[in-house]
Amino acid sequence: MDTRTALLDSAERAARQRGFDAFSYADLARDVGIRKASIHYHFPLKADLAFGLIERYAARISERRAEIDREHQTAAGKLGAFLALYREALAEGTQLCLCVALSAGRDSLSPPVLEQLAEFHEDSAAWLEQVFTAAREDRSVIGLSDPQDEADALLALVEGAQLVARAAKDVTLFDRATAACRTRLAPTQLN
Amino acid sequence: MDTRTALLDSAERAARQRGFDAFSYADLARDVGIRKASIHYHFPLKADLAFGLIERYAARISERRAEIDREHQTAAGKLGAFLALYREALAEGTQLCLCVALSAGRDSLSPPVLEQLAEFHEDSAAWLEQVFTAAREDRSVIGLSDPQDEADALLALVEGAQLVARAAKDVTLFDRATAACRTRLAPTQLN
DNA sequence: GTCTATAGACTGATAGAC
């Protein structure tokens, strides 16, 4: 595999497990099997690494959302898949999604990275709002309120659920925290 | 004021704004107006400082919950006050509550601190579960599902809402994320 | 592209005077 990709993979794992500031080039070097000075060839500054991380992540998730749109017709189906995406990112309760991980330690991030992070967040919220708006039509979600409020609430819920589940090292906390939400989705559209 | 208290105040502010690992004894010393070596007299290890922080915080919040129980009779009133507590902790979108802040960087915390943090979280969940159970009787909250699920969901929601609101430096995101939740509370009991 | 070697800054923590 490409060294750059190996570095991104290792850095993403570390950032999601322990935080972006909690791993060093020394950790990365050990993990990938090169010397730490060599990392600077691929990512001169650690800020470049952060940017590479969020850039790749945003592209990946954007693709996943398109996939969900293709595979699910109803709003309930899409929301179920969205929840599954965040649940899946938790692994066995050891990792946050990159977005939550970077948001948590945002004080040390460079402006371009913060910008990308904000943009990613807005994209997620906009997509969800659109899904909730569609839910008004297809009636696949019960108890609907304002689509924008619903979108912000669901995003906060999954991010918070990841946080508490990892804190307790217990994935089932994520499931309990999202249980009431899932019962609002029309049962035939859960997958 | 007591030096120890001044140190705890400064450390709490820093931890909630930037994370526990993102401030140093040097920062604290500058802020409080003593030399950094002197801090070690009050908190020999930084782990001792973390413990002092969470200990004081747990006691404070426990007292606040008792206050809420005294001042509000209905479940809806208590939940509204609970939401206000987390909203208030956000300040102007610059600070997380200490619980979220420490949870986010939990990898560097000592076992005793992790234990206290877990205990605090369980206490919060237990209190909420009790309130949601009471809501079944007084019917002040609409659309109730399982009390434990509701408790876990609300805790995840407020923690996630804090995270996204601070990330965007926009307190109103917290309000939007919790709007749908607030409409479930009987309107006469909002305060 | 990867290496050795090193710079320069900062970290938490300690010893010992006052």
Place this chain on the structure above:
DNA sequence: GTCTATCAGTCTATAGAC
């Protein structure tokens, strides 16, 4: 209790050989 002085360890980042 607070100070000065210092330690050993870490961090990101750079210079320059191969």
